[in-house]
Amino acid sequence: MKKVGILVGREETFPESIIKSINEKGASKVTAEMITVGGIRLDEPKRWDVIIDRISHEVPYYRAMLKRMALEGTYIINNPFWWSADDKFFNFALAAKIGVAIPKTVLLPQQEYIKDITSESLRNLEFPIDWEGIIDHVGFPAFLKPHDGGGWKNVSKIHSLEELWTEYNQSGKLCMTLQEGIEYDQFVRCYCVGKEKVLIMPYDPSKPYLSGMQYVNVENYLTPELHKRVEQDVITICKALGYDLNTVEFAIKDGIPYAIDFMNPAPDAELASVGETNHRWIVDNMTDFILRKLEEGFDTPEYRWSAMLNPPEKQAKVKAPVAKPAAKKASTKKAGK
Structure with missing residues (x-):
């Protein structure tokens, strides 16, 4: 069992x-x-x-x-x-390298540090930060958010340098990123199971998180071409990250799906939040994936210690008998003269 x-x-x-x-x-x-x-x-x-x-x-x-x-x-x-x-900034950089559209993003030094970090500890850190250069690159509006977080916690929409400084100065020990804000025409959140099954869900991020109001039912929300691209980008991202269960969010502007969040290895799947249809989809597809893989076998992660704990079978000490050469016939002809 x-x-x-x-x-x-x-x-x-x-x-x-x-x-x-x-x-x-x-x-x-x-x-x-x-x-x-x-x-x-x-x-x-x-x-x-x-x-x-x-x-x-x-x-x-x-x-x-x-x-x-x-x-x-x-x-x-x-x-x-x-x-x-894993962290979200690395994910953004990786996704950009494998062909997924990513908004301009900058990793920022922390605003505060643990007790034993002093100015001598930070001699490699540029000071002051080139805020003007960062803003010239990212632009406004922008989102200030943790490089490793979730659930829309500690996320701020920024419209000016003064706003950025105010929010940054309240970020404490969190390492933050500043990301270009895509003024989207459409927005979708996508479930992905087993790096192959994708459910694209129209999504309204302006509604309260986990309110049950964010997921909206709109038929044919994306054109067939855009649907295909979003689906392929989701699979590409999840294969690169190795996640069997994940969600990927896209802000779509002028027909380009920008992936803005895709480190969600424990995505929301509560009935009251995602709705009956989406809840049923994730439950059914996760069930099918697990049962199928238990029967076929999971792809074993490549841990460095695996070969040491599970060495290949030792070669048999006794070699298999070698076939004897066929006996010469009595009438073997001598080499001709």
Whole structure:
């Protein structure tokens, strides 16, 4: 019996729905459950074949626990090692290099530092910052947002240099980015499952976050050509990042989809927030993906220690017998003269 564990935070409907769906479709071969963990030993045995992670970005203990589970061969959705190393600014730079349209973006030094960082610690840092040069490059309006964050937390829309300084001076120890604000004609948020299945959802970011008002139903919202490009960009991004579950947001201006947010390895899937249709889609497609991969086998992440823990089979000490040469015939002819 294969086991799937769900690691969750405050959400309710998605964990309940995915557990029910896997248990119903698992045909007694796969079972899903909420995981329970406490003190994790160095020799902790494998307890789940797959774990869907929805909260470790907020709870360091969970992240460390998942890394330990991965060492036993548990497949984690999403990979805790890459998620730990990932950040949004790197993602923007990577996506731009692989052909995805990205707004102009600048990484900014922190406004504050931890206690033991002094001016001597920052001798490599340009001071003062060339604010005018940054603004000339990015322009207004712009968005000041953390280089590694989510949920629209600590995000400010900026219209002037004075506004930028005010918001930046309140950012504390957060490392921020300043990104060109795309005055969009259309906006979409896209689910992606298994780096192959994509659901494009018309989305209104001006509505309150998690209000249930952001997802709007509009038929034929994108032209076929634009729909195809958005879908391909989503798959390209998720393949590059290695995420099996993600959302990608696009601000579309003059027919160009600008990817503005796509580090969402635990995307919102609550029924009250995303609506029945979108909730059902993500539950069904995640279920199908997990069941299919449990049967076919997951693509094993390439960890540097894997070859050391699982060396190739040693060559047999006794070599296979070598076939003897055929016996010469009695009537073998001598070389002619």
